[in-house]
Amino acid sequence: MKHPVLLLLIFVLFSCEKTLPPEPVLPLPSERQLAWHELEFYAFVHFNMNTFTNMEWGFGNENPKLFNPTELDCRQWARVCKDAGMKGIILTAKHHDGFCLWPSEYTEHSVKNSDWKNGKGDVVRELSDACREYGLKFGVYLSPWDRNHSDYGNPEYLDYFRNQLRELLTNYGDVFEVWFDGANGGSGWYGGANEERRIDRETYYDWENTYKIVRELQPEACLFSDAGPDIRWVGNEEGWAMETNWAPIRRDEFYPGSPNYVELRTGHEDGTHWVPAEVDVSIRPGWYYHASEDHQVKTLPHLLDIYYNSIGRNASLLINFPVDTRGLIHEKDVEQVMKLANAIKNDFANNLALNKRVSATNIRGNSRSFKAGNAVDGNPDTYWTTDDGVIQSSLEIDFREPVEMNRFLVQEDIRLGQRVKQFKLEALVGNNWQTIARETTIGRKRILRFPNISASKLRLSIEDAKASPVISTIEVYKAPKVLAEPIINRNKNGMVSIKAFDSGLHIYYTTDGENPSENSLLYNEAFEWKKKGIIKALAVDAATGSFSPVSVAEFDVVKEKWKVVGELASAKGIENIFDGDESSAWSIEANAPVDVVIDLGESLAITGFNYLPDQGRWNPGIIFNYEFFVSEDGKNWGAPVSSGEFSNIKNSPIWQKKHLDTVQGRFIRLRALSSALEEGRIGIAEFGINTN
Ligand code: FUL
Numbered sequence: 058m059k060h061p062v063l064l065l066l067i068f069v070l071f072s073c074e075k076t077l078p079p080e081p082v083l084p085l086p087s088e089r090q091l092a093w094h095e096l097e098f099y100a101f102v103h104f105n106m107n108t109f110t111n112m113e114w115g116f117g118n119e120n121p122k123l124f125n126p127t128e129l130d131c132r133q134w135a136r137v138c139k140d141a142g143m144k145g146i147i148l149t150a151k152h153h154d155g156f157c158l159w160p161s162e163y164t165e166h167s168v169k170n171s172d173w174k175n176g177k178g179d180v181v182r183e184l185s186d187a188c189r190e191y192g193l194k195f196g197v198y199l200s201p202w203d204r205n206h207s208d209y210g211n212p213e214y215l216d217y218f219r220n221q222l223r224e225l226l227t228n229y230g231d232v233f234e235v236w237f238d239g240a241n242g243g244s245g246w247y248g249g250a251n252e253e254r255r256i257d258r259e260t261y262y263d264w265e266n267t268y269k270i271v272r273e274l275q276p277e278a279c280l281f282s283d284a285g286p287d288i289r290w291v292g293n294e295e296g297w298a299m300e301t302n303w304a305p306i307r308r309d310e311f312y313p314g315s316p317n318y319v320e321l322r323t324g325h326e327d328g329t330h331w332v333p334a335e336v337d338v339s340i341r342p343g344w345y346y347h348a349s350e351d352h353q354v355k356t357l358p359h360l361l362d363i364y365y366n367s368i369g370r371n372a373s374l375l376i377n378f379p380v381d382t383r384g385l386i387h388e389k390d391v392e393q394v395m396k397l398a399n400a401i402k403n404d405f406a407n408n409l410a411l412n413k414r415v416s417a418t419n420i421r422g423n424s425r426s427f428k429a430g431n432a433v434d435g436n437p438d439t440y441w442t443t444d445d446g447v448i449q450s451s452l453e454i455d456f457r458e459p460v461e462m463n464r465f466l467v468q469e470d471i472r473l474g475q476r477v478k479q480f481k482l483e484a485l486v487g488n489n490w491q492t493i494a495r496e497t498t499i500g501r502k503r504i505l506r507f508p509n510i511s512a513s514k515l516r517l518s519i520e521d522a523k524a525s526p527v528i529s530t531i532e533v534y535k536a537p538k539v540l541a542e543p544i545i546n547r548n549k550n551g552m553v554s555i556k557a558f559d560s561g562l563h564i565y566y567t568t569d570g571e572n573p574s575e576n577s578l579l580y581n582e583a584f585e586w587k588k589k590g591i592i593k594a595l596a597v598d599a600a601t602g603s604f605s606p607v608s609v610a611e612f613d614v615v616k617e618k619w620k621v622v623g624e625l626a627s628a629k630g631i632e633n634i635f636d637g638d639e640s641s642a643w644s645i646e647a648n649a650p651v652d653v654v655i656d657l658g659e660s661l662a663i664t665g666f667n668y669l670p671d672q673g674r675w676n677p678g679i680i681f682n683y684e685f686f687v688s689e690d691g692k693n694w695g696a697p698v699s700s701g702e703f704s705n706i707k708n709s710p711i712w713q714k715k716h717l718d719t720v721q722g723r724f725i726r727l728r729a730l731s732s733a734l735e736e737g738r739i740g741i742a743e744f745g746i747n748t749n
Pocket of ligand 1 (some may be wrong): 113240
């Protein structure tokens with residue numbers, strides 16, 4: 058009789074014995090890195106001397122008096138970032154021109170010699186206070202390259218640089234990240250020397266000893282550079298990490314500014330140190346404020362791509378605000394970042410996988426501690442994992458009925474290292490299992506976007522990993538479609554194409570000036586439309602009935618017969634000026650007047666012309682003073698029918714429209730008399746006319 062009781066007791070004792078978690082896979086994140094991983098989304102602010110000189114890289118000889126914001130309000134920056142769901146702000150305390158936003162004891166090149174607040178101001182103080190007030194983390198960018206300092210390039214400069222670092226890390230409270238730029242050495246003012254100074258990027262800064270200062274003064278702070286040691290650059294400034302993205306890298310192969318930076322985009326599967334990637338990107342083309350970029354703030358679809366291609370690919374996201382000359386984040390930037398914040402909120406509003414029934418092909422020790430349900434319990438501290446040696450395994454979520462979805466989010470518990478090398482996502486649609494995606498790494502967070510499907514089950518299969526997969530979180534969402542207004546284009550030959558930003562949307566359009574609706578023409582593919590008039594379009598999400606704002610494009614005569622004649626007839630890129638694509642341009646270096654002569658192919662009653670300057674970022678071609686002529690035969694031109702300037706075109710290089718008293722002619726000539734830029738380049742992105 059006693060025997061079975063004993064057996065039961067032994068069984069109970071045995072099954073209570075704790076199954077041990079899997080051994081970690083090295084390298085592992087440190088505590089400070091784990092805390093940083095949680096931030097995910099935070100802001101960069103580029104604001105100092107360049108803001109006032111309209112530069113990206115100042116030379117170092119700027120007069121400190123030029124720094125003079127009229128309405129500086131760091132609390133506005135903090136409010137915007139807080140509202141946008143960002144967790145901190147990193148400030149360019151000193152950029153390459155050496156100008157300091159705090160009254161450093163070690164230089165005269167700082168706010169203390171500006172008129173701003175009579176030299177008593179301190180932007181670093183104001184921002185660190187504002188961050189504390191708004192519950193944001195505060196970080197500093199201190200440029201290692203200093204084009205102002207006479208000692209730059211000599212060992213003495215290092216003392217100066219380190220003294221400044223000490224000031225920043227001692228006087229302004231907690232710092233969460235210290236940002237060291239890889240752009241180092243080159244021409245500069247250097248205290249009046251005005252010369253080129255190259256340094257050995259690998260050895261000059263003696264980084265190890267500089268890092269020690271940060272560890273000593275701000276032990277919680279993460280150090281950022283191309284080479285970490287805590288956080289690495291992602292190898293581009295466009296806003297993306299690669300799909301394959303390992304947090305580990307072979308750290309000793311890098312230094313700030315090292316030439317093998319492309320490898321930073323993927324990290325190394327056999328990386329020796331945990332150095333996760335941070336994606337840094339500006340909300341505008343430039344890092345610094347330029348009024349000329351007010352019309353180029355990134356659109357919602359672009360910002361969403363950046364979000365999914367960074368945070369959704371095992372990286373963090375650092376979005377830059379080029380604070381303007383008032384000392385404020387510009388209204389347009391605020392508008393766009395709030396669109397992003399709202400879209401993210403809506404995309405991740407309702408986790409369809411939360412506490413759903415799940416099963417797995419293998420559960421470590423058959424233990425409840427490692428059950429499949431841990432991945433969908435909403436608790437990031439629990440995880441599903443498998444027995445040692447069992448790598449290929451899958452986890453299935455049973456929704457019990459078809460559910461519409463288009464996002465899949467998965468996380469590894471990185472406290473045990475980054476493991477997964479390859480995975481697959483399948484969905485049960487009707488009675489068929491469909492492969493939705495086949496991907497490589499997961500890491501701290503991976504988010505997949507796919508077109509809407511209606512699935513009753515989802516299956517995550519781990520196909521390859523360094524050891525047992527450790528999956529802490531799986532979430533599934535149905536994000537609303539991005540309903541931005543469609544883009545309407547017509548090329549030279551009169552083919553009209555209309556593009557919506559999201560997949561699966563219906564586009565409706567009109568060609569009669571009426572507002573489009575679901576009863577209008579449905580757009581399927583590019584169509585020929587050579588008439589004069591207005592095309593309007595809108596995108597509709599058929600499932601929800603919601604629609605985008607209406608986009609409107611006005612077209613005059615089709616440019617099919619147009620030809621550039623005369624001297625520029627075969628100039629390189631001249632065809633770009635009427636290809637309907639605003640991003641392509643023709644431009645040249647020009648000191649003397651330049652004539653662009655166009656044969657319209659027929660005589661027309663011309664009532665005006667439209668000019669869009671080159672939209673390129675570096676030394677674009679922009680005409681300032683002009684004359685415009687019309688002729689019947691291309692020989693006798695007479696006096697200009699319009700002349701003058703394109704006012705404010707340098708700051709605002711948008712479409713310029715000029716009206717004329719009607720003039721008949723077959724040939725037109727735009728004479729560029731001067732460039733809007735000192736470099737003297739003139740150019741055209743698009744050119745058009747209005748006719749009667
Ligand atoms: C680069 C710098 O040269 C840019 O000016 C900007 O600060 C960017 C964040 O890093 O390397």
